[in-house]
Amino acid sequence: MADQAPVPTRLTVLAGPTAVGKGSVAAWLRDTHPEVWISVSATTRAPRPGEVDGVHYHFVSDAEFDRMIADGELLEWAVVHRTARYGTPRGPVLEALAQGRPALLEIDLQGARQVRERMPEARFVFLSPPSWDELVRRLVGRGTETEAERERRLETARAELAAEAEFDVTVVNHTIHDAGEELIELMRS
Numbered sequence: 001m002a003d004q005a006p007v008p009t010r011l012t013v014l015a016g017p018t019a020v021g022k023g024s025v026a027a028w029l030r031d032t033h034p035e036v037w038i039s040v041s042a043t044t045r046a047p048r049p050g051e052v053d054g055v056h057y058h059f060v061s062d063a064e065f066d067r068m069i070a071d072g073e074l075l076e077w078a079v080v081h082r083t084a085r086y087g088t089p090r091g092p093v094l095e096a097l098a099q100g101r102p103a104l105l106e107i108d109l110q111g112a113r114q115v116r117e118r119m120p121e122a123r124f125v126f127l128s129p130p131s132w133d134e135l136v137r138r139l140v141g142r143g144t145e146t147e148a149e150r151e152r153r154l155e156t157a158r159a160e161l162a163a164e165a166e167f168d169v170t171v172v173n174h175t176i177h178d179a180g181e182e183l184i185e186l187m188r189s
């Protein structure tokens with residue numbers, strides 16, 4: 001948006017419970033604020049319908065993920081929902097920051113903790129649901145997981161909600177637009 005002040009250089013980490021809408025807020029930011037660089041994670045999980053390799057994730061094999069860890073290519077990584085590994089390629093993050101671009105990582109809580117250790121100067125934003133019931137509704141509403149998978153994700157979400165106090169700031173995701181606007185304001189401040 002040409003009439004607004006440029007976003008200063010800063011690494012922002014967006015985390016929060018599963019299905020709270022982190023991905024949707026990040027997608028909104030990608031569409032409306034192309035000046036923000038958004039990390040593309042590597043993952044060992046299979047693509048969902050519509051997901052494009054290199055755009056939504058780098059979909060890699062277990063062996064390739066092992067290699068990335070061994071070669072120190074990941075800024076952080078974690079097993080999420082006890083099913084697949086996800087990690088942030090380090091090089092592109094450093095390149096984006098070196099180019100003066102504001103950068104966003106949309107990752108899980110375990111990953112956020114690792115980034116806090118390695119890059120404590122980053123800003124840590126917790127995206128929270130308006131309520132627990134709303135979080136459950138969003139989780140079920142997505143309809144892409146099996147019952148067992150949903151239960152696993154709810155279990156993860158309960159633990160993740162308790163971690164809010166570890167974060168610099170909380171954004172409540174009432175709507176994607178409002179949460180996105182709040183996030184971009186934080187990235188500017």
Ligand code: 5GP
Nearest residue numbers: 018041077078080086087088106107108111
């Ligand atoms: P999904 O499989 O639904 O795309 O993502 C599952 C979870 O993995 C989400 O909570 C998302 O934030 C997390 N995630 C995605 N990329 C990364 C990453 O690079 N590192 C970590 N630690 N978590 C990630």
